[in-house]
Amino acid sequence: MTAFVHHLGFEFRSGLRNSTSMLMYYLFPLGFYALMGVVMVQINPDFGELLIPSMVLVTLMAGTLLGLPGELVEEREAGIFRSFKVNGVPAISILVVPLLASAFHGTIGSAVIALTAGPLFGVTVPTNWVAFILITLLSAFTLGSLAVLIGVVSTSSRATVLWSQLVFLPSMLIGGLMVDLELIPSTVRGFSGLLPSTYAMQAYRGLAYGAETVFDPTLSVLVLAVGGVVAFTLAVSLFSWDRKNSTRRLHPALALLAIVPYAVGTLLA
Amino acid sequence: MTATERTGKQTAARHGAAAIEVSGLRKCYGDVIAVDDISFTVQRGEIFGLLGPNGAGKTTTLECLEGLRRSDEGRLDVLGVDPDREAHRLTDLIGVQLQASGFPPTMTCDDAMRFFCSYHHAAPRGDLLDRLGLSHKRATRYDELSTGLQRRLALALAIGHEPQVVILDEPTAGLDVASRVELHRMIRELSEAGTTILLATHDMAEAEQMADRVAILLRGRIVATGSPRDLTATGNGLTKISVRSERGTIGAGTDIETVTQTAASDEYSIMFTRDIGTTVSAILERLETADDPLIDLRVERPSLEERFLELTSEAVTS
Numbered sequence: 001m002t003a004f005v006h007h008l009g010f011e012f013r014s015g016l017r018n019s020t021s022m023l024m025y026y027l028f029p030l031g032f033y034a035l036m037g038v039v040m041v042q043i044n045p046d047f048g049e050l051l052i053p054s055m056v057l058v059t060l061m062a063g064t065l066l067g068l069p070g071e072l073v074e075e076r077e078a079g080i081f082r083s084f085k086v087n088g089v090p091a092i093s094i095l096v097v098p099l100l101a102s103a104f105h106g107t108i109g110s111a112v113i114a115l116t117a118g119p120l121f122g123v124t125v126p127t128n129w130v131a132f133i134l135i136t137l138l139s140a141f142t143l144g145s146l147a148v149l150i151g152v153v154s155t156s157s158r159a160t161v162l163w164s165q166l167v168f169l170p171s172m173l174i175g176g177l178m179v180d181l182e183l184i185p186s187t188v189r190g191f192s193g194l195l196p197s198t199y200a201m202q203a204y205r206g207l208a209y210g211a212e213t214v215f216d217p218t219l220s221v222l223v224l225a226v227g228g229v230v231a232f233t234l235a236v237s238l239f240s241w242d243r244k245n246s247t248r249r250l251h252p253a254l255a256l257l258a259i260v261p262y263a264v265g266t267l268l269a
Numbered sequence: 270m271t272a273t274e275r276t277g278k279q280t281a282a283r284h285g286a287a288a289i290e291v292s293g294l295r296k297c298y299g300d301v302i303a304v305d306d307i308s309f310t311v312q313r314g315e316i317f318g319l320l321g322p323n324g325a326g327k328t329t330t331l332e333c334l335e336g337l338r339r340s341d342e343g344r345l346d347v348l349g350v351d352p353d354r355e356a357h358r359l360t361d362l363i364g365v366q367l368q369a370s371g372f373p374p375t376m377t378c379d380d381a382m383r384f385f386c387s388y389h390h391a392a393p394r395g396d397l398l399d400r401l402g403l404s405h406k407r408a409t410r411y412d413e414l415s416t417g418l419q420r421r422l423a424l425a426l427a428i429g430h431e432p433q434v435v436i437l438d439e440p441t442a443g444l445d446v447a448s449r450v451e452l453h454r455m456i457r458e459l460s461e462a463g464t465t466i467l468l469a470t471h472d473m474a475e476a477e478q479m480a481d482r483v484a485i486l487l488r489g490r491i492v493a494t495g496s497p498r499d500l501t502a503t504g505n506g507l508t509k510i511s512v513r514s515e516r517g518t519i520g521a522g523t524d525i526e527t528v529t530q531t532a533a534s535d536e537y538s539i540m541f542t543r544d545i546g547t548t549v550s551a552i553l554e555r556l557e558t559a560d561d562p563l564i565d566l567r568v569e570r571p572s573l574e575e576r577f578l579e580l581t582s583e584a585v586t587s
Contacts (some may be wrong), residue, residue, distance in 0.1 A: 010373075010380050017410070020417040086335050086367065087426070088388045096298030181570035195531030241337070 002094045007093055013100035024067035025105040028127035029059035033113050037121040047178075048123035049211070052114055053132075053204035054177040057197050059109040060140050064147035065168050069160035072098065072151030081241045091239050093234070095148050103140035104148070110136050124209065138221065139200040144226030146196065146258060149235040155251040167195065176201035181214045189214070193266030194259060199224045215269035223265035231258040272314040287346075288313045288434050288465040289334065294343035296329050303329040305489040306343070311482075312466055313433075316460050318480035320527040320577065325486040326468040328368050331438050334467070335365050348433055352439035360387050366423045368439050368469075374412035378403050378422055381411065382429060389430035401451070416443040424452060434465045441475060453479060475576035483573070485580055492580050501571045507541040511567040512552055518559040527552045537565075 017019040033055040040047045075081060084094060116133070119124045126132040146167065152200035154160040171177060176187055184192055192198045199220035206217025213220075234257060237250050289311040296304040304326040311317040319327045332338040334347055336356025350358045372381055378398055387392045396575060398407060401421040406414060414422065420443055428435055438458070441449045456479060459467055470476055476483050477497040485495045493500055506530065512519050519538045527548045530541040542548040547569060556563050 003384075006384050008386040010384055011534065013380075016371060054472045075371075075373065079369050080373055081371075082337055082367060083371050085356075086360065086363075086365040087385045088357070116579065174407075267425060267440075 004093060004097070005244040006099055007089070007097045010127050011097045012104055015101055021067055021071075021105075025063045025102070026065075029055070029062045029109055029125075030112060033117075036097065037117060037123070039125060041121050044064055046180075048121070049209065050177070050180065050188055050201075051119045051123045052125065053208070055113045055117070056136055057139060057171070057175075057177055057200055059113060060103075060106040060143050061168055061171060061197070062135070063106040063109070064099075064140070064143040065150070065164045068098055068102050068147035068162075069151035069154060069164055069240075070146065070157045071158055072078050072148065073090075073154050073157050075269065076242060077156075079242070085241050093240070095152070095235055095239060099141070099144040101225075103137070103144050105145075106140050107136065126144065126204075126208040127184075127210050128208050132204065134205045135200060135208060135221065136226075138203075138228070139196070142196050142224045142231070144229035145228045145235065149231045149238070149255055149258055152235045152238050152240075153255045162216055171195050171197035174198075180211075180224050182207075190266055193269060194262045196224060196227055198260065199227075199262070200264060202253075214264075219269060223261055223269075227258070227261040230261055234258055286313055287311065288315070288348055289317075289467060290344070291334070292329070294330065294333060294345065294509040295581070296326075296338065297335060297340050297341055298458070301316060302489050304333070305379075307484075307486070307489070307491045309484045309491060309494060309553060310342075310535070311465055313370070314460060314463045315481045316456065316466040316468060316479055318483035319467065319478035319486060320471065320473065320476050320483050320544040320573075321486035322471060322581070327471075327486055328438055329469070331469055332438055335363065347472070361430065362433050364427035364430065364435045366420075366427040366435075366437045366440055368442075372411045372419075372422070374410060376411045377408050378411075378414075378425075379407045381422060381426055385426050386429050391430035394429040397429055398422075399520070400455070401425050402448070417445055417448050420444055420449060421452070424455070429454075434467065435459060436467045438469045439471065440469070442467065443523040449475075471582050472570065473577050477573040487581060493576075495515040497573045501573055507543060507571060508561060509546050509567075509569040509571075510540045510542060510545070510548060510552070511565070511569070512540070512556075512565050513537045513539045514556055514561045516561045518560070518561040519552060519555060523580045525555075527551070 015025055036055060037179060041051060061142040081094060117123050147164070150160055150163045154163060170191065172194045174184055175195040176192065178198055181189065181192060181198060181202065197214065202213045202215040203217045203224065206213040206220070207210040234255055238252055238255060287310045289553060292308045294304055294307050307330065319330060321327050329338065333340045334345060334352055336352040336359050339353050340488050345353060347359055350362065353361055376384065382393045382395065382398060400402060401424065403418060403421060403425065406418060411422070412418065420440065424440060427437070441452055444452065452514070456466055468476070468480060482494065482496050483500065484491045513536050517536065517538070525540070525548055527542050527544040529543070530539040532539040540548065549566070549568070553563070
């Protein structure tokens, strides 16, 4: 346990020492938040209802999807995992610790947004803060798990960019972050249902803001939770200490199973 | 350590329990056979060197013993643990310095010592950082250390939890002379304290100086095993005698019967012989007869490097 705490402490500090991590955890999402708060709320006052949850999700996605997979691949390729293995660091720690550290950073960024958006931009704040916090933590776990899975199965940093953007960009466009899901055409909504951000936004709106939703908010929470668990389980199953290692147990293509909970969610919602 | 102490330790090691046993190890990467049916034993407290050129299979052998790679065939035993099946049990028993040590770039020396010692359930050994000249670099990030300092940190981390077996892969690569000397001193101290050292290197002088026994690997196979002294003795056995006198009357084409080869280098006459005593006596007698005062006379036994090159050329020829 002491080792795990040391590891987590180091990983958290590492996020502050590394300029790329700082960019992904804080500078990019908070800068984007400030821009959206100043410009978007002026252009479209209705966006005020989405600002806090959508910017929280952008913060979480930047820290996890855009930052974490590349770090994992670089560490594996640099032989850091091998050093960890010969020194008794378990594989589960290699996956859990970065996930938790990025979730901590994401939570700090999210707290800044949640606490400043009301006073700074006069936007609607959550009516149920407990639900807001729980959904934020759940989203951090689910997005972090997905990021870890991408890092585990990607063969290079370039591949991580491709896979991460495959989730990040559609989330921004059709995941309910910039435009409420009910305004998205029903033909596109099927694709929206394959994205974690869609369920997170529906959960925020239904449970933290008490607003009308397209998807059942409780079901959205369930899909998010199952999606996170499936992604993390796949990451553990597909993990390998280095690329030459022949002990990988399952085929990397199985990572695509991570989409199943969202596909089922689309059918049930 | 004196020669007598070393010989005594070798004898003790030969009679002690084995720390590492490798039997019929084979490892392939696709069609490439990296290690082919090799066997050797390392006794407790022994310094054992694995020698060979690049690509000989040294690192693969070590990685199989460390539990980083699974062997394809053969039996491995490290302190009673099978690395193929129970690698997790090995981590507190062995200390490993990998050839390409990878640590997180933002990890400081202090972070690294605390981090790895905590996973080994041991107290951090700040004193090791001091001994290895890292005391003023404790707060420096790994990616800001020079190659030599990175190697020193890797060694400190490998021995921080006081393992019974230390596996070092090219430990002095990239180190300056002073660091090499300090590292050699630490390896000897560990060995004297009873730690078993398995050392892979292609530095023959290092192996000759450090190892109690060595195995020479060529193309994935062991071509010779023994103490450096035994190995050099089994070569062509020629000892080199270099002589320099005031007038140079001992020429390159000397007619001393026991000399089998001759050469000249700068002001020295160089002779190769199997009979050192007779040859040196003959040289001194001839110089005295010629009234040619001796300036310098050196007797050099064949080195491990020469024996290694001999074995390599034999392997290429065959």
